Amino acid sequence: MLAYTRKWGECMATRQAFIELVVPIAVKLRLENSPIFPSVRIAQAILETGGTVNAWNNLVGYKVGNGVLTPYWQGDRVSALTWEIINGTRYDNVPSDFRAYPTIVAGFRDQDLLFQSSRYVTVRNAKSPGEQTQALQNSGYATDTAYASKLNSLIQSNGLTRYDEEVIKMLEQLQAQIAALQTRVSALEGQASLKEVPAWAKGAVDAAVKAGLIDTPNDGSYDFYRLLTVLHRKGLI
Known part of the structure; x- marks a missing residue:
């Protein structure tokens, strides 16, 4: 029909x-x-x-x-x-x-x-x-x-x-996609405020403190420590 x-x-x-x-x-x-x-x-x-x-x-x-x-x-x-x-x-x-x-x-x-x-x-x-x-x-x-x-x-x-x-x-x-996004967000939030200076950034942080550029070395984000490290390697601090 x-x-x-x-x-x-x-x-x-x-x-x-x-x-x-x-x-x-x-x-x-x-x-x-x-x-x-x-x-x-x-x-x-x-x-x-x-x-x-x-x-x-x-x-x-x-x-x-x-x-x-x-x-x-x-x-x-x-x-x-x-x-x-x-x-x-x-x-x-x-x-x-x-x-x-x-x-x-x-x-x-x-x-x-x-x-x-x-x-x-x-x-x-x-x-x-x-x-x-x-x-x-x-x-x-x-x-x-x-x-x-x-x-x-x-x-x-x-x-x-x-x-x-x-x-x-x-x-x-x-639900799996949401869980993955939540994990990613948690990781980014963790990077936003690290509880201590990463080992790979200690030299750059010490140099920045000595130069008077920062006074709270233990309260930075992942990106902050990465920037200090790049500047330090370039001899800018």
Whole structure:
């Protein structure tokens, strides 16, 4: 099935094409502290849209709800028919209003705002994709009583947890870079004020003291002692 999106200007001819479109967005948002695992976000987008990008860029079935505007939703909406399960009975062709967004990213970010409410605390605190899909169902995000199992099936059949692992690796690399920078900063701070004169600079320091150029030889930085040494070797002190 082909689905055309005016925003992206391309046809989503396969499930994999749809996944590849959503992956970088889901990963980026997770790195920016989104509570939603990339695997869950991608699976939910597939389940809610059938793997196609609708023209209103709402890939998560987010309805208008209370209608309160947000930084990512300015009131645009699209009316469509859907189905709901109420008290165990399925009702088809239920008219509903869905939020419409200028971009896919805006839709996902608006959903993240929704998940900040107390109703979705278990979704935010989930430690695994499976725990999160069950939390979505238990929190009433959808009326489908098989919502969690459908999401889990999509995650498994499409190997979506590899994108969760990708985020973990990226975070580990970032933490390693931060640790290296912190080590470097500590080293530079240590060089900024040495507790004693380096052995290689003692001759230059003695000459500078004798010449009356300095009176606190034990309170200099690495660069200070290096400069004195260069001047001393050039016979300037």
